[in-house]
Amino acid sequence: MAPVMDLARSPLALPFPDMPPVDGVTLRVARADYKDWDRADLTYAELAEGTALAGVFTRNVCCSTEVEMGREQVKLGQARALIVNAGNSNAFTGYRGREAVEQIMAQVAHHLDCAPSDVLVSSTGVIGVPLPKDKAQHGVAAVLEATPCSWEEATHAIGTTDTFAKGATASAMIGDTRVVLNGIIKGSGMIAPDMATMLGYIFTDAAVEPQFFQQCLSAANERTYSCITVDSDTSTSDTVLGFATGKADNAILSSFEDAGADAFMAALEDVCRQLAHLVVRDGEGATKFITVSVTGAKSDESARRVGLAVANSPLVKTAIAGADANWGRVVMAVGKAGEPADRDTLSIGFGGTCAARNGLPVADYDETPVAQHLQGDEIDISVDLGIGDGRATVWTCDLTHGYIDINADYRT
Amino acid sequence: MAPVMDLARSPLALPFPDMPPVDGVTLRVARADYKDWDRADLTYAELAEGTALAGVFTRNVCCSTEVEMGREQVKLGQARALIVNAGNSNAFTGYRGREAVEQIMAQVAHHLDCAPSDVLVSSTGVIGVPLPKDKAQHGVAAVLEATPCSWEEATHAIGTTDTFAKGATASAMIGDTRVVLNGIIKGSGMIAPDMATMLGYIFTDAAVEPQFFQQCLSAANERTYSCITVDSDTSTSDTVLGFATGKADNAILSSFEDAGADAFMAALEDVCRQLAHLVVRDGEGATKFITVSVTGAKSDESARRVGLAVANSPLVKTAIAGADANWGRVVMAVGKAGEPADRDTLSIGFGGTCAARNGLPVADYDETPVAQHLQGDEIDISVDLGIGDGRATVWTCDLTHGYIDINADYRT
Numbered sequence: 043m044a045p046v047m048d049l050a051r052s053p054l055a056l057p058f059p060d061m062p063p064v065d066g067v068t069l070r071v072a073r074a075d076y077k078d079w080d081r082a083d084l085t086y087a088e089l090a091e092g093t094a095l096a097g098v099f100t101r102n103v104c105c106s107t108e109v110e111m112g113r114e115q116v117k118l119g120q121a122r123a124l125i126v127n128a129g130n131s132n133a134f135t136g137y138r139g140r141e142a143v144e145q146i147m148a149q150v151a152h153h154l155d156c157a158p159s160d161v162l163v164s165s166t167g168v169i170g171v172p173l174p175k176d177k178a179q180h181g182v183a184a185v186l187e188a189t190p191c192s193w194e195e196a197t198h199a200i201g202t203t204d205t206f207a208k209g210a211t212a213s214a215m216i217g218d219t220r221v222v223l224n225g226i227i228k229g230s231g232m233i234a235p236d237m238a239t240m241l242g243y244i245f246t247d248a249a250v251e252p253q254f255f256q257q258c259l260s261a262a263n264e265r266t267y268s269c270i271t272v273d274s275d276t277s278t279s280d281t282v283l284g285f286a287t288g289k290a291d292n293a294i295l296s297s298f299e300d301a302g303a304d305a306f307m308a309a310l311e312d313v314c315r316q317l318a319h320l321v322v323r324d325g326e327g328a329t330k331f332i333t334v335s336v337t338g339a340k341s342d343e344s345a346r347r348v349g350l351a352v353a354n355s356p357l358v359k360t361a362i363a364g365a366d367a368n369w370g371r372v373v374m375a376v377g378k379a380g381e382p383a384d385r386d387t388l389s390i391g392f393g394g395t396c397a398a399r400n401g402l403p404v405a406d407y408d409e410t411p412v413a414q415h416l417q418g419d420e421i422d423i424s425v426d427l428g429i430g431d432g433r434a435t436v437w438t439c440d441l442t443h444g445y446i447d448i449n450a451d452y453r454t
Numbered sequence: 455m456a457p458v459m460d461l462a463r464s465p466l467a468l469p470f471p472d473m474p475p476v477d478g479v480t481l482r483v484a485r486a487d488y489k490d491w492d493r494a495d496l497t498y499a500e501l502a503e504g505t506a507l508a509g510v511f512t513r514n515v516c517c518s519t520e521v522e523m524g525r526e527q528v529k530l531g532q533a534r535a536l537i538v539n540a541g542n543s544n545a546f547t548g549y550r551g552r553e554a555v556e557q558i559m560a561q562v563a564h565h566l567d568c569a570p571s572d573v574l575v576s577s578t579g580v581i582g583v584p585l586p587k588d589k590a591q592h593g594v595a596a597v598l599e600a601t602p603c604s605w606e607e608a609t610h611a612i613g614t615t616d617t618f619a620k621g622a623t624a625s626a627m628i629g630d631t632r633v634v635l636n637g638i639i640k641g642s643g644m645i646a647p648d649m650a651t652m653l654g655y656i657f658t659d660a661a662v663e664p665q666f667f668q669q670c671l672s673a674a675n676e677r678t679y680s681c682i683t684v685d686s687d688t689s690t691s692d693t694v695l696g697f698a699t700g701k702a703d704n705a706i707l708s709s710f711e712d713a714g715a716d717a718f719m720a721a722l723e724d725v726c727r728q729l730a731h732l733v734v735r736d737g738e739g740a741t742k743f744i745t746v747s748v749t750g751a752k753s754d755e756s757a758r759r760v761g762l763a764v765a766n767s768p769l770v771k772t773a774i775a776g777a778d779a780n781w782g783r784v785v786m787a788v789g790k791a792g793e794p795a796d797r798d799t800l801s802i803g804f805g806g807t808c809a810a811r812n813g814l815p816v817a818d819y820d821e822t823p824v825a826q827h828l829q830g831d832e833i834d835i836s837v838d839l840g841i842g843d844g845r846a847t848v849w850t851c852d853l854t855h856g857y858i859d860i861n862a863d864y865r866t
Binding site: 168403 | 515516547580581582685686687690768772773775778782783787796797800810858862
């Protein structure tokens with residue numbers, strides 16, 4: 043999506059982190075002028091030969107050409123370049139949209155002397171308008187000649203309605219070798235569960251077999267991007283790609299049996315969680331960051347679904363916006379989730395204070411600490427279902443006038 | 455739920471209809487003072503001996519005592535009285551909530567000299583506070599002595615955040631006998647699909663076997679209450695009850711083979727649809743009434759789910775609020791529904807004008823008539839999936855600042 047108004051920086055924004063270089067990755071940006079704006083909107087990442095590729099994608103069945111092609115490319119497991127177009131999602135644009143993507147792939151492949159399938163393309167912005175091929179061609183030509191840029195510049199260039207640039211970094215020891223993982227992401231609305239996510243990219247110098255890299259990214263996705271929601275709406279273009287250049291020259295990772303694989307997985311999940319949280323922190327109109335912890339569910343997956351039912355409930359989200367300890371709305375949301383639950387074993391808490399236990403309001407419940415907690419901008423809701431060992435944590439933001447402001451007047 | 459502010463009458467409100475008497479039904483209201491307010495909040499309907507009962511209820515697993523008991527009472531198929539408490543939903547209140555309901559049933563049963571199971575009780579309002587037994591006792595005593603009241607007075611007394619009284623009436627010929635069906639309903643938020651509905655009551659003088667009455671009400675529910683949504687949140691107390699006094703002395707209906715059964719079913723569905731529409735017209739913050747028509751789906755049920763995905767999408771609802779013909783958001787919502795769909799056979803229209811056909815924007819699409827249509831307050835969205843014969847119609851309202859105003863400051 044593309045900005046149509048000067049959006050104020052989210053009150054939940056975090057500063058862009060210091061991100062070290064990743065050996066084998068070079069970033070460049072240029073202006074394709076996909077919209078009538080004064081900014082870079084085409085981003086290019088050049089990747090060393092031998093870079094391993096992994097990816098997760100939206101489950102929206104009306105997905106874009108970029109997503110359809112990306113799914114195929116991930117099966118091949120290798121990449122030499124990434125192009126990100128901002129301002130036009132190229133979704134629902136039929137053969138003309140596909141031609142534009144193929145043109146970009148061919149142009150970059152010619153420059154790098156690689157296979158077109160080694161060139162990944164993502165696009166984000168308005169649905170239903172084919173990506174203009176002439177602008178793409180000039181933009182790609184310009185970006186291939188541009189001087190390398192910083193992580194923060196590249197992150198700004200992939201953004202649309204984002205009010206701040208979102209990056210995260212971590213490192214891990216594989217044997218004696220320290221590997222770096224840098225991630226950048228864009229997204230603030232049309233963010234929903236049960237899918238991959240917005241547009242996110244993780245770059246590492248680690249040497250990882252593509253299949254194992256995919257296994258790690260899918261697992262991290264389950265516990266991070268698939269556990270956030272802003273507005274329950276699932277984009278047609280959501281994509282997270284991982285690129286591992288192998289330039290760190292560690293002993294290549296191919297399974298969790300390998301020394302350092304656990305550390306690599308932990309660092310990857312750390313970066314993914316940081317990025318997922320940043321998307322929530324830039325949720326359209328968000329003023330509060332909400333963590334919903336569900337325990338005692340039938341299974342972890344059931345816990346995740348209950349957590350998302352709470353996190354997606356407009357009545358829960360507006361109650362938090364109003365700093366209202368309305369635990370009855372949490373009960374309602376648990377009950378509508380369609381998951382196993384028992385009214386009489388259910389407990390609800392805010393900020394560590396239990397408001398209802400075993401199906402009844404807590405005797406002598408003192409709302410004072412809860413009211414104080416809800417005045418802050420980091421809100422914890424805990425739900426214990428009391429019927430099993432399943433658990434999950436889900437993150438969302440509140441629903442405010444800001445969301446209406448941004449979305450009721452998007453294209454005009 | 456209970457009003458905490460002076461809510462302006464919905465701009466989509468309709469006048470209360472002229473409703474004829476229904477032989478065998480007497481309505482009375484009184485003040486139980488469940489909240490600190492200056493209004494009747496306890497409603498009583500006395501029903502003739504031999505009244506047949508039918509009902510549909512919320513699917514929220516954290517349902518109220520009233521719903522649990524009502525489900526059992528409906529199996530018995532008979533009723534002598536209905537009590538509706540407004541201002542306190544009595545949900546999530548454990549044994550104390552149950553005691554209050556049993557007390558009301560016993561008190562009314564004693565007065566009427568009937569079985570307690572012949573007395574139906576509904577409650578609506580804040581969750582988690584047991585219905586105060588003393589207030590209920592005084593209120594019931596007062597209502598049993600009150601003078602009969604009008605349909606409109608009773609409808610006001612069952613309301614909470616409602617901004618207007620919602621009633622509907624229809625009639626049908628069974629043989630030579632004209633029977634009357636009157637319905638009243640309350641509800642404006644926490645309205646969601648896949649459940650029975652808000653609190654609605656349908657009274658008829660027709661003679662109908664309870665099992666057939668239930669069959670008719672369940673079928674009507676599938677095409678009316680289960681096809682509306684305001685905010686995707688499903689209440690713990692939603693209930694629709696039907697009462698058939700038999701005082702019209704028609705030949706009793708026991709199956710669709712009976713003469714007049716089709717006419718009765720049509721009139722019942724008419725009343726249910728009118729009432730369902732009125733709830734949407736009073737949707738919290740609503741300024742536009744939206745009809746989503748889905749055709750070409752794999753099945754009718756699949757069409758209903760796709761329709762509800764569109765109707766529940768915050769991005770679609772805010773686009774309509776902003777009179778924005780953003781059909782891309784409709785595509786997104788169709789794609790996230792989790793139902794069979796094919797991007798390349800999908801068509802989307804607004805107000806009868808096709809915006810996208812077979813997966814592509816319509817060539818030379820003129821947005822003028824669409825823009826004009828979206829300025830009105832009755833909006834039609836059509837979705838053709840192009841893969842089957844399934845169809846459904848779903849109704850909702852837009853998502854506006856009014857919804858945030860009402861719900862971000864509900865209890866304070």
